Amino acid sequence: MHLPGIIRIIRPANATISGATAILAYFIATGTLIPEVILLAAAALLITGAGNTINDACDAAIDAINRPDRPIPSGELGVKTAYLYAALLFFAGLSAAFFTNPLCLAIAIINCVLLILYARILKGTVLFGNIAVAYLSGSIFLFGGALAGVEGLIITLPLAGITLFGTLSREILKDAEDVDGDTAGGATTLPMTVGISRSGTIAFGSAIIAVIVSFIPVLWWGLPYLVGIAVVDLAILRSLFPTIRCTTPACIRELGITTQLKYMMYIALLIFLIASAIDIFMPMK
Numbered sequence: 001m002h003l004p005g006i007i008r009i010i011r012p013a014n015a016t017i018s019g020a021t022a023i024l025a026y027f028i029a030t031g032t033l034i035p036e037v038i039l040l041a042a043a044a045l046l047i048t049g050a051g052n053t054i055n056d057a058c059d060a061a062i063d064a065i066n067r068p069d070r071p072i073p074s075g076e077l078g079v080k081t082a083y084l085y086a087a088l089l090f091f092a093g094l095s096a097a098f099f100t101n102p103l104c105l106a107i108a109i110i111n112c113v114l115l116i117l118y119a120r121i122l123k124g125t126v127l128f129g130n131i132a133v134a135y136l137s138g139s140i141f142l143f144g145g146a147l148a149g150v151e152g153l154i155i156t157l158p159l160a161g162i163t164l165f166g167t168l169s170r171e172i173l174k175d176a177e178d179v180d181g182d183t184a185g186g187a188t189t190l191p192m193t194v195g196i197s198r199s200g201t202i203a204f205g206s207a208i209i210a211v212i213v214s215f216i217p218v219l220w221w222g223l224p225y226l227v228g229i230a231v232v233d234l235a236i237l238r239s240l241f242p243t244i245r246c247t248t249p250a251c252i253r254e255l256g257i258t259t260q261l262k263y264m265m266y267i268a269l270l271i272f273l274i275a276s277a278i279d280i281f282m283p284m285k
Contacts, residue, residue, distance in 0.1 A: 005076025006085065009056055010049030018140050019045035021269060025144025028159065028276045029152035039096045040147055043108055044140055046093030050086045051115035051136070057082035058119040066181030103146040103153065111136055111143075124187040130171040138164035158216040159272060163265070165210035169240065170261040172203040177258060179249045196252065200243035207240050214268075217275070225275035232268050236261065 003012070019041035026037050056063065056072050057079050064073040071077045077085075090112050097108035114122075114132055122129040138160035145156030175182065175189040176199050182189050191199040211233040218226045239260045246252050 005071030005074070009053050009071045009077060009082065009085070010089070011052045012049075014052065015045045015049040017266070017269075018048040021140045022144040024269065024273055024276075025141040025156045025159065026147050026152070028141075028272060029145040029148045029155045031276070031280045036100055036147060037144075039099050040104065040144060043093045043096035043100070043104070044143060046089050046096060047108060047112060047115070050089030050093060050112070051119070053082055053089060054086035054116060055119045055123070057086065058123070062178075062181045062187065066178045100147055101149075103149065104143055107139060107143045107146055111139055124189075126188055126193050127190050130168055130175065130190065133171050134164045134168035137167040138162075158213060161213040161216075162210050162268070165206045165213065166236070166261070166265055166268075169203040169206040169210065170258055170265075172199050172206070173243060173252055173261070174258050176200065176203075176243075176246070176252045177249050191249075196247050196249065197244065200240075200246050200252070204237075204240050204244055207236055211237065217272075221275040221279055224278050225271065228271040228275065229268065232264055232271065236264050239264070 022040045022044040023033070023037045026040060027033055056070060060072045060079050063070045068074065072079060072082060094105075094108055094112060097105045114136060118129055118132045118136075122132050141156040141160040141163060142153055145152035145154075148155075172190055176191040176196050179189070179191050179196070182192065190202070194202075214229050214233055215226070217229075239255075239257055242255055243252060243257055246255070252258075
């Protein structure tokens, strides 16, 4: 089934997972769910969708080379329409965040500004754009935890750290895949500056940091979490290691590593959910 461009441009699966992750973060922080988590999820979904939309609007020329099937280069949406749509989504997302608490609203405002800066400026810079995306991904855990106040935000910090470094690794490799289109679009990315092989090494190093941080929740989730996350960690490192030997964008694409990383991070989310549920119903003694 082919979804209309106005739906596809927000990356509905990605946006929905952002909303679900915000709920999961609150659940991890408190062990409970309250009606306000619906507003939390809506804000995360809408703001993520807005970020995806404005990013596509700014990247129309690059996507014509790298992603010609996307809504704007395929002719399903005009650039001006996409900008207006993004503005509407940002407004709706902030409106939902307004009815949560001041801490959540502050994070939502910061993220909206950063998403706009990323699309307009940071995406074309060396590494800063990658770090911005990595923070934005990890901040969803902070956003969810913040609904429980500062204490909830602190509890979700390790999960935000895992997501940040894992996403940073994937973003660097995505840039390595897209060197040809980025060159044509005038962007300057890390792989274009230091080369594909060194970028693979940096991505692998970032993944190692994510793996190290992933063991922190063992302190409160114990053995069940350790077993699950260790399997995912090993799979991630095993998949990433060959990228060190790649010297061309085609090599990175053929490995399919960015897709593999995306799904492994989804599995990690599932492990977070299972571990937190086990801790609630069968707490460590």
